[in-house]
Amino acid sequence: MFVHVRVITPITTRGFRKASDFAPLCSPDLTVSMTEIDTGPASIECDYDEMLAVPGTVAKMIEAEREGVDALIIDCMGDPGLRPGREVVSIPVIGPMQAGMHLAAMLGHSFSVVTVLKRLRPFIEDQASLYGLPGKLASVRAVDIPVLELEDDRDGVKRKLTEQALLAVEEDGADAIIFGCTGMLGCADAVREGLLARGYDAPVIDPVPTAVRLAHALVRSGLSHSKVAFPVPPAKPVVGYAMPARVVARRAAE
Numbered sequence: 001m002f003v004h005v006r007v008i009t010p011i012t013t014r015g016f017r018k019a020s021d022f023a024p025l026c027s028p029d030l031t032v033s034m035t036e037i038d039t040g041p042a043s044i045e046c047d048y049d050e051m052l053a054v055p056g057t058v059a060k061m062i063e064a065e066r067e068g069v070d071a072l073i074i075d076c077m078g079d080p081g082l083r084p085g086r087e088v089v090s091i092p093v094i095g096p097m098q099a100g101m102h103l104a105a106m107l108g109h110s111f112s113v114v115t116v117l118k119r120l121r122p123f124i125e126d127q128a129s130l131y132g133l134p135g136k137l138a139s140v141r142a143v144d145i146p147v148l149e150l151e152d153d154r155d156g157v158k159r160k161l162t163e164q165a166l167l168a169v170e171e172d173g174a175d176a177i178i179f180g181c182t183g184m185l186g187c188a189d190a191v192r193e194g195l196l197a198r199g200y201d202a203p204v205i206d207p208v209p210t211a212v213r214l215a216h217a218l219v220r221s222g223l224s225h226s227k228v229a230f231p232v233p234p235a236k237p238v239v240g241y242a243m244p245a246r247v248v249a250r251r252a253a254e
Contacts, residue, residue, distance in 0.1 A: 001219075003071065005031070005072070005219075006073070007032060007035075007212070008075060009034060010044065010056065011041055011076075012038070012042055016036075016183070017075060019033070030212075037057055040055075042148065043147040050078045054084065058081045064089075071093075072092065073208065073211045075208060077097045079098055087233050090224060091224060092224045094218075096207035097124075100207040100210060101178065102131065103205060104136070104203070108175025108202070112176075113139075113140050114142070114180055115141070115180025116145055116146060124180060138172040143157065143160040144160075145157060154187075157187060161184065162191050162195070165195060176202055177202060179207055182208050
C-alpha cells in the first residue's frame with residue numbers, strides 16, 4: 001500500500017523547511033511532500049503568531065486532501081489548525097506536539113519539552129492539559145534561540161539542547177525528552193548520545209519524523225480521526241476569507 005504524507009509548514013519564511021529534510025523518511029511505500037502557507041507569520045513563537053498561521057494552514061489541508069494526499073503533518077509544535085483541520089478533512093491530521101506528548105507518556109512516567117524560548121512555557125503547559133497529560137509534564141525548558149536562528153549554529157543548538165535535556169532528567173525528573181520546536185529536526189541523535197554519555201538511557205523524540213511515521217501507520221491501518229469528535233462545520237456565509245468558501249462547498253457536497 002503506497003502512502004503519501006504531506007508536511008504543511010505554517011510559516012511564510014521560504015527555505016526554512018526543504019523537501020530534502022524528509023528524504024530519509026521516504027521508502028518504496030511512503031512519499032513525503034511539503035508545502036508552506038502563502039499568508040501568515042514568518043515564524044511561530046506566541047499565540048498571536050499561531051492565530052495568523054491557522055487560516056492558511058487549514059486551506060493547505062483542504063487543498064492536499066483534494067489532491068489525493070493520504071495524511072497531513074502540521075510542521076509546528078503549537079499544532080496550529082489541528083482541531084479545525086480535522087473538522088474540514090477526513091484524512092489523518094497529526095499535530096507533532098500532541099503525538100510527541102502521548103508517545104512520551106507511553107515511554108516513561110514523565111517527560112520534559114525543550115523548546116526555543118522561555119515565553120512558550122505557559123503555552124506548552126496549556127497543551128499538556130488540553131491533551132490530557134498535565135501530570136506527565138515534568139518541565140518546560142528552553143535553549144533561548146529564536147526559531148529563525150536555529151540554523152545559524154547547528155552545533156551550538158545541539159549543545160544547548162543536550163544541556164537542557166540533562167537538566168530536565170537530573171533536576172526535573174523527566175524520563176523522556178521532546179523537542180519543542182520542529183526546527184530542531186535532526187538533533188535527536190546528538191542529544192541522545194549526550195544523555196547516554198552521562199548514564200541516562202532516556203528517549204529523545206524528534207517530533208516531525210515521529211509524526212510522519214505515525215501518519216504512515218494510521219493510513220496503513222485504515223484509521224483517522226473521529227468525525228463524531230470533529231464534525232464538518234455548518235455551512236454559513238463567511239466574509240474576508242477564500243478558504244472557508246471551500247469548506248461551504250464541501251459541506252454542501254456532503
